[in-house]
Amino acid sequence: MVTMMDVSREAGVSSATVSRVLTGSAGVEPATKKLVLAAVAKLGYRPNLVARGLRRQVSQVIALIITDIENPFYTAVCRGVEDSARLAGYSVILCNADRDIEKEREYLRVVEDQNASGVIISPASARKTDISNLIDRGLPVIAVDMALAAATGSVLVDNRDAGALATEYLVGKRCKRIACITGPAENSTAQDRLDGYSRAIAAAGLPVDPDLIIYANYLEDGGYHAAKDLLDLPYRPDGLFVTNNRMTVGVLRALQERGVIIPDEINVIGFDELPWALQLHPHLSLVRQPAYRIGQEAARLLIDCLAGREPSPHMVLEAELVARDGI
Amino acid sequence: MVTMMDVSREAGVSSATVSRVLTGSAGVEPATKKLVLAAVAKLGYRPNLVARGLRRQVSQVIALIITDIENPFYTAVCRGVEDSARLAGYSVILCNADRDIEKEREYLRVVEDQNASGVIISPASARKTDISNLIDRGLPVIAVDMALAAATGSVLVDNRDAGALATEYLVGKRCKRIACITGPAENSTAQDRLDGYSRAIAAAGLPVDPDLIIYANYLEDGGYHAAKDLLDLPYRPDGLFVTNNRMTVGVLRALQERGVIIPDEINVIGFDELPWALQLHPHLSLVRQPAYRIGQEAARLLIDCLAGREPSPHMVLEAELVARDGI
DNA sequence: TTGTAGGCGTTATCAC
């Protein structure tokens, strides 16, 4: 390994001067600078990030803690974070917390021990996720996907509005019995989307029927069983809002098994991207969060915080309606 | 932050002794040890991993460089790596190289600068991916998904056998004109799967028709256009082997647009998991690599190498045929 | 403008 000492010897200056050149501090004679840079190039020197991290007390690493790496929404967020961080010279540690509050807690500890510069997190729970240690240490934490009271900043969509947007689409399709399959009751994001649904139902003058609201687990099987239950009702719904992408897969399977055709017998609107769905299911509409951009902006916000910028780092992005009324 | 010095003062011993207790070195009086552990617990001390990394010259971090984070195969590998690494007390830096040799190179540099303990990589190219720097520095590198001559170890399936397995399935379905859509010509894994196809075609006594072999880009649009081309042939194929999952999505779309029914008009076998496909396309068969296990084993192998174990860390796993002859 | 020196928190090598 080639160290700063080697460079300084090669250039005939002290290591302090090398450091100054490399960190871009002012006050180095241009000639000296040239000398140093030549030595750096000649020896192929690259700073040891671990030593730098120890000295500066922060690494150039940001941690990204996500909820579900098998969910395309979160992978898109990842890409956004990664691309944005990379441009700014940061590395990303990715941690998949798996909707598991324990695993998440453990990762938050690791992040602290590794002296990450900051954290981007899609919390497992708005209430239980505890970032106080990080905040106390002065580490910036940006929440995505779910609001977190203690967070330094956040990049979110208004999930109530998004839920209302989805529901209004179904209202516009003249649906009279609109059902909603949402996530776990303790999940605030799921609750918000459901609130939006309720608001839109009320605004349309439709009756709110508790039978038409089902809480499920945000996974395929949850969507599947919920859809089956809805299809078994004495009066079937003619519209269905599913509040996440993986449940939408289960819903499609249930409909397929029962031979129920979209949009003839029921209109369906999902939430968040399923990369293949738009290709293979031309009648499935959806409300889509700008996942990649959420990641990008979160990283940008975090890096701004690290640089001491950004007074109010809270950002609300718009969810988009992808209406697909047939080919 | 509470340091080892704080602990040593609390316990009334030197920091060297604290270190010995914490690293489990032999030769510490049980009574002293108890004292130290009590102090650690009381102060909530946790070692600074950065300082340890600097001193020991290796971190407890392994880097995972993957080809495509939006491909469910790789995300499953990720989970395997992560779960396995976590159990052994390692953190994972995830890097998404995006099939881009430049991006991959850059990540390999970052990994070196961060003093990762080792690397697991699904190479962008068997020829161009250059890990010699890491190997020279003594860092173990485990290749997955694609063989890499210089790698310390590897976890792979035999892609020729897997390709043959897929093709034999179609032969068994009495297909007479079997096509293959494979990945980029310079991709050795794609080439291997194609070789397996050719071998099986020959073994079945079927003619090898160059029109039935298409090289595409491993992405949805590539599969889509390739399938269209095949459907436009004067004599349509009655069997189709698609060598990766994302292209399979494109193929399904093309078939759907043309109204071609599986398995009545054509039998299709894909490669690698599409989490939703098994649910929504009951007639789509596939050959599946044990993605999660590949990740697990790769991490295990790497950690064994780091511990100085594992004389020949090359592992070949079996791909599995998921035959779906209808409900 | 440049050099010297001390320390970030840990571990390893000596003595004792």
Add this chain to the structure above:
DNA sequence: GTGATAACGCCTACAA
């Protein structure tokens, strides 16, 4: 068995 002490590679007062 335990305690000083010197690194690991870098950055930053402070001095020159």
